[in-house]
Amino acid sequence: MDAYKSSVDFAEATAFLSHACYEQDKMALRATLKNKSILSGLLSRLSSCSSHGRVCVSPVLVAQRRNNSTSPKLKVDFNQSTGVAVMHMQNPPVNSLSLGFLTEFCIAVEKLEMDKSCRGLILTSSQPKVFSAGLDIMDMYGKKLEQYEEFWRAVQEMWLKLYSSNMVTIAAINGSSPAGGCLMSLSCDYRIMADNPRYSIGFNETQFGIVVPVWCKEAMTTIVGHRNTELTLELGLLYNPSDALKIGLVDQLVPEDQVLATATKTMTKWLAIPDHARRITKSMMRKPTIDKIMSIREADMQQYISFISKDSTQKMLGTYLEMLKKKRG
Numbered sequence: 001m002d003a004y005k006s007s008v009d010f011a012e013a014t015a016f017l018s019h020a021c022y023e024q025d026k027m028a029l030r031a032t033l034k035n036k037s038i039l040s041g042l043l044s045r046l047s048s049c050s051s052h053g054r055v056c057v058s059p060v061l062v063a064q065r066r067n068n069s070t071s072p073k074l075k076v077d078f079n080q081s082t083g084v085a086v087m088h089m090q091n092p093p094v095n096s097l098s099l100g101f102l103t104e105f106c107i108a109v110e111k112l113e114m115d116k117s118c119r120g121l122i123l124t125s126s127q128p129k130v131f132s133a134g135l136d137i138m139d140m141y142g143k144k145l146e147q148y149e150e151f152w153r154a155v156q157e158m159w160l161k162l163y164s165s166n167m168v169t170i171a172a173i174n175g176s177s178p179a180g181g182c183l184m185s186l187s188c189d190y191r192i193m194a195d196n197p198r199y200s201i202g203f204n205e206t207q208f209g210i211v212v213p214v215w216c217k218e219a220m221t222t223i224v225g226h227r228n229t230e231l232t233l234e235l236g237l238l239y240n241p242s243d244a245l246k247i248g249l250v251d252q253l254v255p256e257d258q259v260l261a262t263a264t265k266t267m268t269k270w271l272a273i274p275d276h277a278r279r280i281t282k283s284m285m286r287k288p289t290i291d292k293i294m295s296i297r298e299a300d301m302q303q304y305i306s307f308i309s310k311d312s313t314q315k316m317l318g319t320y321l322e323m324l325k326k327k328r329g
């Protein structure tokens with residue numbers, strides 16, 4: 001119940017925030033994620049804001065590893081006439097899901113969700129060859145406990161926002177999409193991937209000693225079944241596009257230069273279905289998983305913090321990071 005309440009509060013806060021200016025949005029939401037206890041204060045400050053709806057929060061810029069700039073990590077192109085928004089992820093070099101990215105992502109989805117004229121969302125990447133490299137390992141490595149908590153809350157929120165969206169959501173996967181990147185696309189209604197054998201998608205976590213959260217396992221099972229999920233998660237498998245298609249991890253492969261166009265065409269088909277019927281059906285399909293996750297949200301947080309802060313986990317992450325860097329050098 002508490003977990004549910006905290007999510008409702010979060011939704012209320014982000015709803016208020018959607019009227020505030022962009023950079024201030026991010027700071028306020030970051031603060032909300034950091035410490036839920038400031039939420040009531042934040043809400044009362046918001047309700048006493050000027051008619052411009054500006055949030056009066058002093059600037060606290062949290063430096064990210066290579067993303068200490070305030071340049072947007074997402075570009076959203078919303079076409080009023082079709083009701084479709086295309087969200088381009090642009091967090092170089094590999095669209096890793098850093099705290100900054102996740103915060104921006106949650107605000108952007110919330111804003112689109114509140115705009116009744118927006119009925120469809122296409123998620124794609126502006127980075128060459130990569131859809132998303134998954135969670136930013138730098139946010140899971142060598143940090144303080146409260147930073148792990150803040151990060152994980154943002155991860156949970158991203159998943160919930162996308163998985164429970166009323167919009168039609170299509171992942172236009174125009175590059176590799178390991179781990180958290182795969183989770184992001186699995187949260188969408190439909191997945192179209194570039195047919196390039198150099199790209200991969202799946203969950204490689206166990207290969208470097210970490211474990212996906214239970215809600216990721218649940219969501220994956222509903223899509224590819226128990227056996228494929230078991231094999232993928234235990235062995236930390238990444239699939240090339242044609243193998244991913246075989247197990248149903250993606251729905252369609254198209255030539256690389258047609259990913260976005262196909263997503264747009266597919267969206268038109270989905271949007272031809274009466275909204276209310278589609279939405280109720282989506283909710284009917286996904287609500288049991290969402291309810292289950294909400295009921296264990298705080299336990300999931302504690303499990304994450306305890307797992308990620310273990311010396312042995314940190315050691316493995318350190319080794320993996322070194323390996324990723326050596327690959328280039």
Ligand SMILES: CCCCC/C=C\CCCC/C=C/C(=O)SCCNC(=O)CCNC(=O)[C@H](O)C(C)(C)COP(=O)(O)OP(=O)(O)OC[C@H]1O[C@@H](n2cnc3c(N)ncnc32)[C@H](O)[C@@H]1OP(=O)(O)O
Pocket residue numbers: 093094096129130132133134135136137138176178179180181204205210211212213303304307308321324325327328
């Ligand atoms: C029982 C309790 C359970 C509790 C839960 C516990 C744990 C929770 C885990 C949650 C589940 C999700 C986990 C994740 O998502 S972890 C991230 C996993 N992702 C990966 O392993 C992908 C790693 N990256 C790659 O494979 C490649 O980078 C690539 C995406 C295929 C792109 O290749 P390429 O274009 O060749 O780029 P580079 O490899 O050269 O990378 C460029 C620079 O980017 C850095 N990098 C890459 N990935 C990440 C990342 N995920 N986070 C941070 N940084 C990343 C890489 O080091 C290079 O940096 P450099 O320029 O400084 O050398």
